[in-house]
Amino acid sequence: MELESKILSKEILQYLYDNGKTLATAESCTGGRIAETIIASPGASNYFKGGIVSYSDDIKVSLLGVDAEVIAQHTAVCEEVAIQMVKGACKALQADYAISATGVAGPGGATPDTPVGTIWIGYGSADDVHTLKLTEDNGRDLNIAHATNTALRLFLEYYREKNPVLSDDEASSK
DSSP: OOHHHHHHHHHHHHHHHHHTOOEEEEESTTTTHHHHHHHTSTTGGGTEEEEEEOOSHHHHHHHHOOOHHHHHHHOSSSHHHHHHHHHHHHHHTTOSEEEEEEEOOSSSOOOSSSOTTOEEEEEEETTEEEEEEEOOOSOHHHHHHHHHHHHHHHHHHHHHHHSOOOOHHHHHHO
16 A cells, blocks of 8 residues: 555544544445555544445445446446445445545456546535546556545545634634
8 A cells, every 4th residue: 555545544534533524435446445545544443434345337226326327328437427426325324425436447348438547536425526537547556546546635635625624723713
C-alpha cells in the first residue's frame, strides 16, 4: 500500500470520527482496495461501515440497487452507475457517505468505447454525489492503485469542503 493512501486514510478517519460520520464503499474494478486502504488505519471500525465488492452486474443491481436498464444501455462503466453505487452503498450499509469505483482496470475487458484505464469514481452522500472519470492506462496494478488514491483524495477534499474546520477563535465564539 502506498504511503499517500495511508496518509489519506488516516486523515479521513480523523475527520469522520471527530464528526461522528460513517463511510462505506461500493467497488467493482478496484476489488476492495479502497476498503482495504481505509481499514489500514487503526480505529477505522469507529466510522467505516463496510464495503460491497460488486464485481458482477447482477450484484450491482441486487445489492446496490443499480438500475439494470442503465447497465444495459450504457454498460457498468459509466457515470450513472458510479452515482447509483454511492447511493446504494449509503442505503445498504446505512452510511452517511460512500465511495464507488467502476471501470476497466485491464488488461482485458475493454471495448472500443471503453478502453482499459477507464474508471468512474463516485463519492459523496446519498443526496450529493460527485464523480470523476479516469482514462489513463498504466497497467492493471497501477490503474487500481491510482483509482484508489484518487477516490480517497477526492472524498477527503469533498468532505473538507462540506465540513470546514473552524479555527480555535471561530470555535470559541460559538
